[in-house]
Amino acid sequence: MADTDVRHSIAGYYYQMLLATRELFHLLSNSTNTNDYVAVEKGADIRVHTKNDKYVEAKFYKDEYFTRNSTAIRHTIYNFYNDFKENQIDRVNGDEYIFTTNLPISRNDKKFFLDWNQRVIKDWDPYLRYIKQCLMYEHIKHDKIMKARFENFKEALPCNKKEEQSNKFYYKNLEEHLHSNPSKYYYYVDPEILDDSMLRDFISKISFNFPEEKKEKSFSIHKLKTEIIEIMKDDNYNYNLKDHQMVRIYNLILEEFFRTTYSKDNQGITMNKAKEIIDEFEELDLKYLNQQIESQKMEQYIEAIYDYISTYEYELSADNPDLKEEILSYLIECKEQLFEELETHGVESVSKRYLVGSYVSDPYRIIEMLKVMCEASVSKVSNLGEINLRGLDGLNNFSYLGLESYCIKGGGISLKPQSLLVKFAEEVKQRYQYSELSKTNTVIFDSPAYKCKFDMEVLDNTVPDISDTSDENYKLKAMLKSVNYRCNYCLRLDRSCEGCSFKSDLKGGLK
Incomplete structure (x- = not known):
């Protein structure tokens, strides 16, 4: 067990x-x-x-x-x-x-x-025997003298080669030996073991x-x-x-x-x-607990990502066995870099790089988006190169080494690209990410069920603040409209998108 x-x-x-x-x-x-x-x-x-x-x-x-x-x-x-x-x-x-x-x-x-x-113990013998067995197991592990005596017992016990490899066999024989010779318990257990009446009190x-x-x-x-x-x-x-x-x-x-x-x-x-x-609870501040809560979030993230990759590996074995090793090698590299970033910057900070809206604690969505980018690395004409998630300019959080960097974004639920565009614009404004946006050329929204179709006029209704007539507000709107918005629908292995220029350009021309 x-x-x-x-x-x-x-x-x-x-x-x-x-x-x-x-x-x-x-x-x-x-x-x-x-x-x-x-x-x-x-x-x-x-x-x-x-x-x-x-x-x-x-x-x-x-x-x-x-x-x-x-x-x-x-x-x-x-x-x-x-x-x-x-x-x-x-x-x-x-x-x-x-x-x-x-x-x-x-x-x-x-x-x-x-x-x-x-x-309601009527027969004490099985319980007394059980306690002594527990003590015997632990003393043999931790006491050098008793461990040596157990080794001598094993050597003296006739057994075949298969049984020689099993400590379970030796423990069982020692248990039976001591039960038949209770006076020898003291040879393998604490010499000052309490008498049976005291052990019954203990039980x-x-x-x-x-x-x-x-x-x-x-x-x-x-x-x-x-x-x-x-x-x-x-x-x-x-x-x-x-x-x-x-x-x-x-x-x-x-x-x-x-x-x-x-x-x-x-x-x-x-x-x-x-x-x-x-x-004094209203005056006292929490210090260490916040660190512990962060550690707990980390553990949950790690478990969720391992769970996702395990399930995805099974699906690849069934549906795309020829591509399995290549895709997984990319995805595992993403996982390692992601864990390092979580350890360095914390769960919330890293999550906000990839997720918009209130769903900032969805590890499945993050690894899902990274998986799609790894799938885009296979069946290509030109090699997209190694993957990097760290130290990128602007809002970029993903790049193929030597090629353009991208900002991949999703929500905790499956939203249409247009809805994600609105949330992205609102978030950029709320977090004052103007300078970061100027260094970001392409945003790829997570879209497992919808092809990208963007109405850029929605930014006119999302960004402007009627009370704010400053140049800064109009500058932000212009910057948002200058970004190339795409989705990852056509990048998935299970999607066939004829005529998707973004997919063709990204993969260097399709075979």
């Missing part, structure tokens, strides 16, 4: 901080000790420190369900055990350990975990939070945000706040959690600190 610790992905990291924020608001609603706190820390992801601590670990899976043999669950049990054992020394242990995941349980393991959650403090069906990260994140708002509406710090004010407060709390993770002395967020943030 492919498992993903939320710490290892941007969206997952954001989810982890939201979990901590939810737990902090629960604390504000239920605790009277202002020194109680919530921390994001190593080991268990989230620690809620009260008289009795709560530990929460979150895992996202890519598969359809999880099982008791999932590596992430074994590792979580190992982390929980270490915390539990350590706390035995300091105080009577009343802690709670929660494992949360986006997947349901496998059919074979459902009863095992449901009985565990509902505290009774673990619970699993799982859905009935698989939930995507976006759903889980939205659900957490909704839960936080509901808690805030019920707690003692509501002050009749509006929804947008509550969103600002939990974002400020999120930001404080981000700050604590960068701190060498991570003490989490106390109830006192949380109350200060709530009381």
